[in-house]
Amino acid sequence: MATKTKQETKPGPSDTGAETDLPASKIASAGTNNKIDVNFSSGLAQFLANQNISLAFTSYQSGRLYLVGHQDDGKLALHEALYPQAMGVAGDHRRIYLGTLTQLVRLENVLAADQRANDKYDKVYVPRNMQTLGAIDFHEVGVRDNGVVVFVNTRYSCLCEPSLTHSFKPVWKPPFISKLAPEDRCHLNGLAMVDGAPKYVTAVCRSDVVDGWRDRRHEGGLIIDVETDEIITEGLSMPHSPRWHDGKLWVLNSGTGELGWVDRDTGRFQPHVFCPGFVRGLAFHGDHAIVGLSKPRHGRFEGLELDDRLKKKDADAWCGIQIMSLSSGDVVQWLRLDGALGELFDVTVLPGVKNPITLGPQSKEVESFITIEEPVWNR
Template identity: 40%
Template sequence: MSDSPATPDDSSATNQPADDPLRSVHTTSFPELLAQIGASVLVTTYQAGKLVVLRNDGGVLNTHFRNLLKPMGLAVEGGRLAIGCSVDVWEFHNVPAVCAKLDESDDYPTGGAKHDTCYLPRRSHCTGDVQIHEMAWVQDHTGSSEQRASELIFVNTAFSCLAIRSQENSFEPVWRPRFIQHLSPGDACHLNGLAIREGQVRYVTALGETTQPDGWREKKCDGGILIDVESGETIVRGLSMPHSPRWYNGRLWLLESGQGTLGTIDPATGKYEPVAQFPGFTRGLSFYGPLAFVGLSQVRESAVFSGIPLVDRLQQAEERTCGVWVVNIETGQTIAFCRFEEGVQEIFAVEVLPGVRFPDLVNHDAELIGRSYVLGDAALADVPAELRQ
């Protein structure tokens, strides 16, 4: 893996066809990097209503799109993928046997790559419009150690709480900040991000320490906070629109979106140390080795984003970028980037898929889903051998 920085201009970038309504530009180092580490990247853009799959296809970065209704949070565990959408959570499972069907079909063209992962829908849970933000699989402590499984937890931004899915209800709240006294859909503090440590949610970010509906907007420039979930204490104040906290390699990482930076926080002192600065609103963060994959949004000229440091630093809208940047966290150098030129202006989640080189998600092909059956071992034993895959 090369640590040389990607050229910041377009001299090392490759364009998609000009007539592509979702055109993007990428450095040649991006697909090379994915090939070297044997991975792909998932990206959600609620503004465009897409799940974007970034994957290497014969030395070219293939930006593959699937339509979803305002997708935001992503959570990956093993062969399971969960996506939080406008009013529901979709759960997809990898069904490797379907990959051969994708390779054989003209409806799934590639430049020669072979699919190695195929996510098929397995469960949908209607939450209502709770403004789902980040999600994660966490260890469920309700059963015995032999029975424990993981459960999906998500940031319920509308109700200012963390929640899980329910068999009967829209959601089950499991935690909320001390200053949020009532459970009501007012988006008081804009709870948005979560960090997992030792299998549980340990830190969360919010844009304000308020109880009034939309109260966070009043001090969005520097009212952001980081909360220790275990103690309930607010351990950092004065952040500019923080997102995507992560515990990685023994350090607490954070995106200070209003500044357009990636950095670390000392939980003991609350001091934030920027590691890298980007030409966009940083939101969406995933790690692989010494690399951080960071989502960038253009940010609109609107009441939500006006007055933040990033907008002051990049005064012209065309200076603000939307895409995925790869940075070496040890040096702060940019290694590669994929910039969306048209169609996509805002990104929410970024998730690296280690060991998954060329995935697809099938939610649009009723015929393929209809003839792809998944059975347990006991039932599969009764299926004729020629039908088993």
């Protein structure tokens, strides 16, 4: 990249959602008085346009869902809305599913293919269902081919589906977890869907005692086949975000800052690219990987091999998004967030989406934004 663009933002304490066409003057962000600098590669907007995609990513630290698209004039468009402890996210041009502090949120795009909001937004995602789960430490989320949502319940060390009556419906737990208890024993965190079904999960270790994963961060990480209960890979450092793409199982070895894949014949993790940060949140589009990066958090992410690797490269940890070519391993586009925001959680690609926005459930706009489905007598 020959140049970069910089955006400085000073958040407003009463803001629950905001958008900007970058570069611009200000955007709202995390609910503190600390400013956030938004920097991005000069070709990011054009890349999104050429690929016909937008991105969605989350930060539980700021409590925001972020949408990144592009405008007709070539500017990058960034929109955000308040969702407390925003975590796992999955979506497409029709809807987005989002896990928060206590809820599973379903957001629906209310615009038809030929409609535009304010003459520029091609998708408006509105929260239409917010199912209360309780503080289960919701992590990643997937959607079965029959439309049923499945999600990682980290506090209770299991995979779950929504329940009509209760907080959740457990559908699988690791074979080494002896009982469902609110103890975050192994730090189950990542979920890979294959052919519309949950297939692989990541955990920081195989501990079966309360909070046991914290003592196994360096090399206790593993990947489990949900269908067979087989542990297919071990010896990882805080793995996250397993994904099946182009016939390979990819995963982020967060403690070493590496994106890589699993050799199913040997069970070994094959590093592909080093990233300058605690990697968490992974999506793919064609020959590109979209990776989320966070700065090491005191007491949780520090003291890992990642620290030494950053020192050797004379580099600081990032908070942001890097888009990499799988064939070359090069970073082709990026977005970086500095200042008050230091951690992201998940990222997903929205195919066929140009310039999306969402209405936060506590925003003023959602009070008066009313849409009506076509009456049955008009059909």
